[in-house]
Amino acid sequence: MGSIAATTPFPRAIKRVAVIGAGIGGLISAKSLKDEGYFDKIRVFDRNPYSGGTWIYSPNYGIKTPVPNIKPQHGPPQDPSKVPASAIYSNLHTNLPIDVMCLRNRPFIEATPEFPGHESVLDYIRRFEKDENLMDLVQYNTNVTEAEYKDNEWLITYFNIATGETSVDAFDALIVANGHYYDPFIPDIDGLKRYKEMEQQRDNGIKIIHSREYREPQEFNGKNILVVGNSASANDVAREALTTAKKVYQSVRASSLPPLDPNSVSQVAKIPEIKEFLHDGQSSSIKLQDGNCLTDIDCIVFATGYLFSLPFLTRSEGEKLITDGQRVHNLYRHLFYINNPTLAFIGLPIRIVPFPISQSQSKVIARCWSGKTKFPTRQEMEDWHNMQPRPERPRDDFVFGAEKEFQYMDRLNMWAEGHHPDDDVNNWSSSDPETGEISSRYKDRRTKALDLRRAALGY
Structure with missing residues (x-):
């Protein structure tokens, strides 16, 4: 098992953390922060009446999409009381088998089909929230309308949908786990x-x-x-x-x-x-x-995908991170904002298994902010960022697939266990149930997921 090495302190003390979104990314972030026993204040904001995020099904969509729609949202919503339904359709089944999709140390309940419908996934998320005693950390029916970094703290402005009241609270750091399946992309085709x-x-x-x-x-x-x-x-x-x-x-x-x-x-x-x-x-x-x-x-x-969108960030900050909505810019390892690493993101890469990757990412964030594991210098982050290939299509480096995903997760897990993220991952080994090496069985099942789905469901 990898050991926690001597630490490099995070640039400033982080004791109060806000999380936007109570899907699996936000909830696993809350658990990882809680597990550290270090943070004084952890609060998760979600505009829905209960947890689940993308996996909350509604028969009514609610808000119509502009046609075309090529620019991400900037600025607070005109009516923060209106919450669009998720992208889940009635007959949706997962693309991944449950032993691949689940958090690494938490399987689905035994009766769950190999490729379940959305109801089973939502049940899994809500059971996780309850079993880990996270409900008291989540503020439901709460729409974050602005997140502004000012005087070394994050001022979070939020609207209570139930009462109609707007409030402001201060935090030292912010995790964005709002997902990227809610701002539809419709190309501007001629005519x-x-x-x-x-x-x-x-x-x-x-x-x-x-x-x-x-x-x-x-x-x-x-x-x-x-x-x-x-x-x-x-x-x-x-x-x-x-x-x-x-x-x-x-x-x-x-x-x-x-x-x-x-x-x-x-x-x-x-x-x-x-x-x-x-x-x-x-x-x-x-x-x-x-x-x-x-x-x-x-x-x-x-069915043309979605835009990355951060409407709650102030325009000056949001436009540095989001331009045309095809990617989030200036991030270190798709995780920390290089200009201000008190801002971190969960689950941005595409074509990944989101639950276990979010688990690895949240462990890194929590342990970096608590000072338990090493954090790179600003120069190291910029050097890594500048060395990344510049794909012809701006989104391509966010599109992973199985092999890139395995490499990314192993490096994150090594980092979470106290190593520097640039260390040679081949010299690291660990059997920790949350941050250990990915098993060969997992890799095989992940690689064959679509064939397994076709065999199980017929498509």
Whole structure:
């Protein structure tokens, strides 16, 4: 087991910590902070009436998405009492088996299916909160409207949805665990804005939504549907739509288009990317990159992902971290804000297993802020950041996949156990149930997750 080495003190004393979000990222952060026995004040803020974050299902979406939507939110909401529902749809099942998805030292209850629905995941999160006695640390029905760093402390302004009151409280550090599945991205394709405006003026005009607004396939009964995107949610929406829709098209990038297969049994018509939306005020069409046009669409579902969004940060700070919403800038190891490491983030990388990664990240944050493990100098953080490759697409270095995820988790766990984050991870070994090395069985199950899901669920 790795030992706690001599520490490098954090630049300033951290005794009061605020956490935004009571999904698994916020709750595991609260537990890791609590476990240190060092912090005087830990408070988690969440705008929902109970914990669960993304995994709280609601049959009603509530807030409509602008079309197009290419810029992240900046500044407090116009009405902080309104809380958008999560992106969970009724028939959603996990992409990961429960032995991979769970926190490392806390399995799902025995009766849980291998690939459960959203109800089981929400139950897991709420059981965790109760069993770890975290409920007293969470302030529910509370919408954080502003987080400002001033005079060496974080001033958190929050709105109590139940009472309508606004309050301000001070903290030494802030963990952002608000997730990144709530600010939908809808690309600004030529003609889309006018197309949307024209269709809104028509009786029974073409409906345009983001996949976040989708709930049940009955919404598509007897209609021709166009799904835009090729992510897991896009494929789920297209597959479910087949059960009720008249026709389902799915627009994907040319590199993702499958070769023509006369033996294919899929009824989803895979088509190229959209080039332009056309509307003359009476009739409409959708021109594709191959020159063909669609003229029979009743509903368009953009399953085109989400923007990173930090609307509660002051504009001056938020714009340094968020520009176009495709990534969060100026972070050390996707975790600490280099300009001010009293600000940390949980769960930002994409295509990861969020529960165990959040567990590793929260251990690092708690132990760095408590002084139990080493913290790099400002120069070391900047050097690491400057050495990172600059991908052609700004989001690509946030997209992990299994192998990059394993390397990242091992380094975090080594760091949490007292080593410097730049140490040679190959010289580290540990069997700690929370911060030890990742097992070969876990790696195998994680790598084969989609094949296991297909075998279990048929898709």
